[in-house]
Amino acid sequence: MIDPDIQTVDAVLAGDTDAFGQIVHRHQDRLYDLAYRLTGNGTEAEDIVQTAFIKIFSSLSDFNKSLSFPNWAYTITLNIAKNRLRRRRILTFLPFMSYADDTDPGAAGTVLEPEDHNSSPDDKLAGGALRKDLEEAISRLPQDMKTPFVLFHLHGQPAKDIASAMGLTPNAVSLRLFKARERLMLDLSPRYPEYFTRGLVQTL
Amino acid sequence: MDSNNMEKIFNDLCSNIEKKKCPDLWPQVRLAITPAQTAHIKYRAFRVTAFATAALAVVLCIPGVAQTIKDRLARIFSSQYSVKLPDSPEMTGNLVSTDGEMCELRSGGTILQVKVSSFGEKAVKIEAFVFKEQDVSGKPVRKVIAKPIIIGLIGRPLEMRVRNADSAEFILKMTPSERDKKDYSAALIPQYLPETLSRTDAIKSEVLDIEAMYWAWRITGIKDMTYSDLEKDSRSWVMSPEFRKTLCDKVHGVIASGKSRPLTADEEKQRTDSIRQLSTLPRTGK
Numbered sequence: 001m002i003d004p005d006i007q008t009v010d011a012v013l014a015g016d017t018d019a020f021g022q023i024v025h026r027h028q029d030r031l032y033d034l035a036y037r038l039t040g041n042g043t044e045a046e047d048i049v050q051t052a053f054i055k056i057f058s059s060l061s062d063f064n065k066s067l068s069f070p071n072w073a074y075t076i077t078l079n080i081a082k083n084r085l086r087r088r089r090i091l092t093f094l095p096f097m098s099y100a101d102d103t104d105p106g107a108a109g110t111v112l113e114p115e116d117h118n119s120s121p122d123d124k125l126a127g128g129a130l131r132k133d134l135e136e137a138i139s140r141l142p143q144d145m146k147t148p149f150v151l152f153h154l155h156g157q158p159a160k161d162i163a164s165a166m167g168l169t170p171n172a173v174s175l176r177l178f179k180a181r182e183r184l185m186l187d188l189s190p191r192y193p194e195y196f197t198r199g200l201v202q203t204l
Numbered sequence: 205m206d207s208n209n210m211e212k213i214f215n216d217l218c219s220n221i222e223k224k225k226c227p228d229l230w231p232q233v234r235l236a237i238t239p240a241q242t243a244h245i246k247y248r249a250f251r252v253t254a255f256a257t258a259a260l261a262v263v264l265c266i267p268g269v270a271q272t273i274k275d276r277l278a279r280i281f282s283s284q285y286s287v288k289l290p291d292s293p294e295m296t297g298n299l300v301s302t303d304g305e306m307c308e309l310r311s312g313g314t315i316l317q318v319k320v321s322s323f324g325e326k327a328v329k330i331e332a333f334v335f336k337e338q339d340v341s342g343k344p345v346r347k348v349i350a351k352p353i354i355i356g357l358i359g360r361p362l363e364m365r366v367r368n369a370d371s372a373e374f375i376l377k378m379t380p381s382e383r384d385k386k387d388y389s390a391a392l393i394p395q396y397l398p399e400t401l402s403r404t405d406a407i408k409s410e411v412l413d414i415e416a417m418y419w420a421w422r423i424t425g426i427k428d429m430t431y432s433d434l435e436k437d438s439r440s441w442v443m444s445p446e447f448r449k450t451l452c453d454k455v456h457g458v459i460a461s462g463k464s465r466p467l468t469a470d471e472e473k474q475r476t477d478s479i480r481q482l483s484t485l486p487r488t489g490k
Contacts, residue, residue, distance in 0.1 A: 017237060024230045032226030049226065051329070053233045054355065058324060134217055153218040181210040195213065 005069035009060055024053055027070060030155060031077045037150050038081050048084060052077040067164075074157070074165040078147065085143075130192050137187040145180035148173050236329075236353050279303040280383040281320045281328060288375040300383070315346065320380055323355055328380045330354050332364055356380055404482060405447045411478045414471045416454035420464035423455070431456065 005026070011019035031052060035045035055076050063072060141149065147166060151157040152173075159177065163170040189196035281303070286296040301307050304321045317333040331353045335346040349366070356362035356378065364376040408415065423431055434455060438448050458464050467475065 018234070020237065021230045021234065024233055025228075028226040028229050029223050032229075033223040036224045045224075046227065046229065047331075050229050050232055050236070050353065053229060054236050054323070054329070057233070057237045058327075131217060149214075153214050154223075178210070181214055184214070185210065 003069065006065050009063060009065070009069070012057070012060055020053075020057055023056070023069075027073050028053075030070070031073060034074070034150065034155065035077060035081050037154070038147065039085065044084065048080050049077060052080050055080070068161060071157075071161045071165055074151070074161075075167075078165055130188070130195065133188060133191060134184065137184050140187070141180055141183060145176050145183070148176045149180045152177055232353060236355050279322055281380055282383045283320060283378045283380040285318075285376065285378045287316065288373075288377075299378070314349075316374075316376070318376070318378075327355055327357050330356055330362065330364065330378060330380070332366075332376060334366055334374065358382055402444075405444050407478050407481050408443055408447060408451070411474050412451065412454060414467060414475050415451060415478075416458050417464065417471070418467055418475060419451075419455045420458035421466050424459055424464045425466065431459065 005023065008019050008022045008026075012023075028049060031049045032045055035048040035052075036042060039045050039048065052073065056073060059076075063069070138146065138149065148159075148162050151162045151165070152159065157165075159170050159173045162168075163173045166173065168176075185196045279302070281299075281301055283299045283301075284296070285299050286294050288294045299307055299318065299320070301318075301320050304319060306317050306319045308315060308317050315335040315337055317335070319331040319333075321329045321331070323329040331351070333351050334349040336349055337346050339345070352364050352366060354362060354364050358380055361377060361379045364378075366374045419434055422429055423434065429437075435452055438452060441448065443451070
């Protein structure tokens with residue numbers, strides 16, 4: 001089966017500019033989500049993704065079709081976001097719970113709790129608090145750990161693709177992921193020993 | 205705990221966090237990638253009153269322009285521009301900006317920010333942000349009216365229009381070009397209206413001794429800058445080159461005499477008053 005992205009790229013390169021709209025609609029959410037989590041600013045994220053799509057369009061002829069298009073789009077978006085962060089020194093990483101903005105009033109507090117059919121209501125409440133604290137802990141992670149963590153755990157990208165997008169080796173990405181998780185566990189284990197302490201004891 | 209267990213725990217915790225929904229970017233992207241050099245954008249929120257100012261004063265702010273950034277510059281753009289606001293005559297000028305630097309034009313309560321950024325070797329990305337400034341509880345608050353973006357070729361004129369439902373129209377025309385980095389120090393000297401420059405020098409002349417004493421004390425007493433810093437930074441100040449030299453010579457003289465001292469309260473007040481007067485003068489580019 002032919003990759004729909006490749007088909008669209010071919011159509012755009014053949015002169016059908018409007019076909020690029022399919023690419024935008026297909027990828028804008030995930031790129032926006034990444035940019036938003038890195039900058040913590042909706043307008044900035046929108047601007048980054050818009051710039052990324054313009055860059056993608058102008059570089060389409062250079063795209064190597066043997067590679068993953070989404071990964072290529074991630075690479076471009078990450079580079080633009082990194083430059084912006086460096087330039088404007090925006091190094092905030094907002095907790096996920098505070099993502100709601102004016103255009104999406106219902107988004108506040110809509111983050112779902114982990115599915116656990118065996119848990120009691122009390123357990124679910126505890127899970128919600130855990131996630132909130134997790135988000136705050138993530139916001140305290142160093143920048144070089146946040147990006148792989150978000151791409152791996154929130155966007156479901158394999159380490160190999162993250163490595164390619166970030167210009168690292170897969171081992172380096174795995175190491176950063178490990179360090180990020182370890183740091184988060186150390187941060188959270190005092191409040192949630194039932195989740196983490198056993199593992200930490202074993203590790204230590 | 206092994207790595208796989210840690211991975212599973214965080215996968216579980218993060219699995220139900222939804223992705224942030226992005227507003228549809230296609231209309232703006234389409235506008236930017238369309239080959240046409242003219243963009244027509246309609247915005248409902250755009251109001252005639254925003255641009256209908258009787259006394260027009262266009263002010264170009266220069267955020268962060270300093271010689272110290274020269275070495276870090278990638279590209280410098282120099283763009284001939286003209287701005288046409290409803291019920292106002294067309295204004296022209298030359299916008300010199302570094303790659304990605306935001307410049308600001310003001311007309312009464314309406315503010316236009318323009319950012320020129322690299323877009324490949326032969327093109328630039330022009331981003332405009334139109335704001336309306338209002339007083340809310342005594343504080344100025346900016347409301348975004350429009351954010352058009354256009355890609356232009358270097359050396360080719362382009363036109364950007366923002367139109368509201370009442371057909372009131374804002375038009376920005378630009379011809380972006382690129383300058384050599386070596387020209388940057390020259391570009392630091394703002395191109396102001398001649399009458400503005402003469403009034404600036406006149407106001408500064410009245411407090412020349414105070415100004416010289418202020419900077420001499422900063423250099424010798426507070427020691428948060430050097431004389432060469434003063435010479436470099438003063439290139440971006442609003443004053444004629446002749447007056448700049450006079451001031452620098454005066455500062456040098458005070459330092460050499462060893463008589464530098466902090467300003468008295470009265471001198472501080474005079475200096476503050478002169479700065480307040482300067483801030484009211486119109487400027488039209490740099």
